[in-house]
Amino acid sequence: MRHLAGLLIGLVVTAAVLAGGGWAVQQAAGGSVAAAPDSQTLWIALGSMAAVGLVVGLVVAGRVSPLATFLPSMVLLAWTVVYALDVNRALSFVPVEPSMHQLVREAGAGARTLLTTGVFALLGVALFIPVLMPSRWSRRDDDVDEEYETTPERSYY
Template identity: 35%
Template sequence: MRHLVGFLVGLALAPVVALGTGWVLPRFVDLNAAGRSFTTTGGLVSLGALAVVALLVGLALALPRLTPLLPGVAGLTLVALTAAHHLRPDLAERAPALPGLEGAVTLLELGAYLPLGLALFLPMLVPARWAGRERGHEVTEEEYFDGLYDEDYEEPRGARPGTGPAPGGHHRRGAGAD
């Protein structure tokens, strides 16, 4: 089940990365052209959006409990988008007008998604990421009760018969302490 969810989330992550970075690109270009810094409101919003995209990519790469399909599918999708754009650039004209599409097409032309896609794909090749987590030896009910009622139970050394705790919880001092 985790692989199916990882596959679907990986398919959704690629357009989020492409459109998120595509949305930020023209805003960074405008900031640079106007000679402004990131400390303006527009710069901080753009930087925050880029930080969210970077956080999503970082989480997809770094969390070991996630299925390797999540970053792998996202990476393959970004590589496929780059290859498709370089083989058939007219396909981008058919895409619906979405916020960030213009910047994403610019980044596709530059090939910026290719190294990111390959970096996302590489964890899929690591065999340790495919192994499920190891579970410790689970004790069966029979083993549990066998451990409780061991027949070879020994009384502590130095204990004399009749000196154990009395039914009321008090320790008797000798055989005739009643």
Template identity: 85%
Template sequence: MRHLAGLLIGLVVTAAVLGGGGWAVQQAVGNAAANPPDNQRMWIALGAMAAVGLVVGLVTAGRISPLATFVPSMVLLAWTVVYALDVNRALSLIPSEPSVNQIVRDAGFGAKTLLTTGVYALLGVALFIPVLMPSRWSRRHDDLDEEYETTPEGSYY
């Protein structure tokens, strides 16, 4: 059951990194290019980046199933490998049609920035490291489990 919850949390983290992180980066880049820059938009973008960083940090450091970090790491690393092998195919996965909602397009353009600068590769490797820890795959031992069998005093064993 713990691994099913980890899988679901991994899907949420993937959406947060791709959607929330991409949107925040696009807002920050667009605000930096604006003359004069809008401080309110910049604070909102930085808050969104901090929220995505908090989610990633909690999943990486927490005692959740390793699937919670494995799912987003594989998505980010796979997309980076596709980008390295075929740039046009990797960029074609980003929604950019005018029929798509503006927020989704902003998230896509921010994801393009993160993909082309290698941030997704860095984040994918950082999220993959907890998967390699054997202690993350086993569950914690309860204190009650240690007293498996009590022996009467004076026994031979």
């Protein structure tokens, strides 16, 4: 059951990094080099970045399931590998159609920035490290475990 919860949390983290982080980067950058963001937009973007960082940090430090970090790490690393092999194909995944909602296009433009600067590769590796910890895959031991075999009173150790 905890791995199902980890899978759902992984979907949320993936959406937070791709959409939330992308949108925040686009807003903080001001959309273009010529126009600097106003103070309110900048504070909202920085708050969004802090929220995404908090979500990623809680998932990396928490002990829900390794799937919670495995899913977003694989998405970010796979997109980075596609970018390294074929730039045009990787950038074709970014939503730029005029029929898309403005927020989706802004999040896509920010995700493009994060992809091309290597931030997604960095985050992907950081999210993959907890998957390698064996303690993440096992359950916590209860204090009273009836299946635990006790040692005899006179043991050698």
